[in-house]
Structure formats: structure tokens, C-alpha cells
Amino acid sequence: MAYSDKVLDHYENPRNVGAFGKDESGVGTGMVGAPACGDVMKLQIKVNGQGVIEDAKFKTYGCGSAIASSSLVTEWVKGKSLDEALEIKNTAIAEELALPPVKIHCSILAEDAIKAAVADYRKHQETKGE
């Protein structure tokens, strides 16, 4: 199957690969997996005092489309508020990367990873506030 140029670009030069230090504050971590293909994705967001995502990192084990989807969303979430980040839809990811129908689940994985990271961040904030 031929990958689109955008997928290849993100695959060959993935943005924001890695992880934040364990002690860093304001970090939310989302872990998701796709049973159908065994892909695993870890997406982290770093949120500043104003509730804006100032940085994001990812690590993905999967096909080119899964890596490209997660790389793309780390770029997209930066500068967004949590609610804005939650509005990112898999259809937009799939469209941007021109994913074929069989690879749509990769974009779903990336959308779910954002949701999981935001949920994780909010959970930590609640426990801190108590």
C-alpha cells in the first residue's frame, strides 16, 4: 500500500518523539492500543498554569500511519486548551494524512490517545486539589 507524502514525512521525521521526565508537573499521559493490529500509542501533554497545552510527546509502536497520526496530533494539540484538544476528530487526522479506509483505526487511536491524556491530566489535578 502506498503511503501519502504527509504520512511519509511524519514517519521519516516524526515530531516530538519521547517522554517527559517522571517528576515534571502538569503532565497527562494517555495510553491506548488497537487490538486489530497490535499498535500501542503513548501520548503525553504538558499543560501550563493557564490550562494551555504547551508541549506534547509521543511514542508509538505500529505502522507508518499510526506513527504519522500520533506525530501529527502532538503538533496539533500544542497551543490548544484542553477542551480545544478534545475537539480534534479522527476524521480530521485521516483527512490531513490522506489515510486509506483500512488505516482509519490509526487516526481513531490518535484521537483516543488525546482523550486519554486529557483525562489523565484532569484526574491528577483533581487529586491534587483535594
Next chain:
Amino acid sequence: MDLQQDYFALFGLPQTFDIDREQLEQAYRDCQAQVHPDRHAHRNDAEKRVSMQWATHVNEAYRTLRKPLLRARYLLSLRGVDAGIETNTAMAPAFLMEQMEWREGVEEAREGGDVSDLEHMRQRLDLHERELRQALSGQLGDTAADGEAAADTVRRLMFIEKLQIEIDDALEALED
């Protein structure tokens, strides 16, 4: 024979995850002998088409029931449980973390050319796979069955299978 019959009924097996392998093999051979297209060589085209359809059905049934993971997925579909293979991305975080570590380990061993490490991982995975299959025996038995728990186990097994393929690929690449 009836094309609407499920695969278990076709082979006269109880609708459970644990099946008697020999009974399956025997039932498959019996069915095959009945539907083999050569047996119907003297018939007309319509009849041949029907027997062809049957042969395909029997083969598909056998392939599905023979493989534990396919059998489990088929059972779930018969019981009306969606295994969420395409849609459920929210596995237990600890499990996903473990998957991440496994994948990292395989990647490192592959890059380092560490065959014994890969073989060791494969053995541990095989053990893990056996444990999960044992869990399915209960979750997809005829009493105290638990479809949702079985669906979770099936999803875990799909990740394990993917890892096994990754390891085998790495081992094969290192052999060359």
C-alpha cells in the same frame, strides 16, 4: 447439511471454547468427504456450484474453529458480544505499559542481534498466551460464561499474537 448452521453445529461440537481437537479433525474429514467437488463430478453445473459452496463453507468452518483466537472471536460473535477489535482502544493501562515495554525489548534485542533474548521473550509470551487461553475456557464455557471478560481476553491475545509475529520476524531477520 444446512448452510445456516453455525460452525460448531456443522461439526457436531458443543458451542464452547474448549473443543476436542480429534473430534474436530474427524468431523472435518467426514464433512469434506461428503462435499468434495470430485464426488459430484458427474452432476450438472448447478449441483456442482452448490457442492463448491459447501466445500468452501466446511473449509472456512474448520479454519475458524482450529485456531483458538479465531474460535474465541467466532464464539463471541455467536453470543452477540462485540469484541471491539476495531473500536476498543482503552485497554488496562498496566497492560498497555507492559506492551510498550515488550515492544521496546524486541526492538532493542533486534538491533543488538540478541537471539537468546528474543527466544527467551518468545517463551515468556507463549506461557502468557497459554494462561490467557485457560482463562477463555471458563469465560467461553457453557456455564458461568462471561462474554465481556472473554472479549477483554481476546483483545489481549491479539496484542500477544502481534508480539509473537514481531519476535519471529526479528529472529528470521537475524538468521539471514
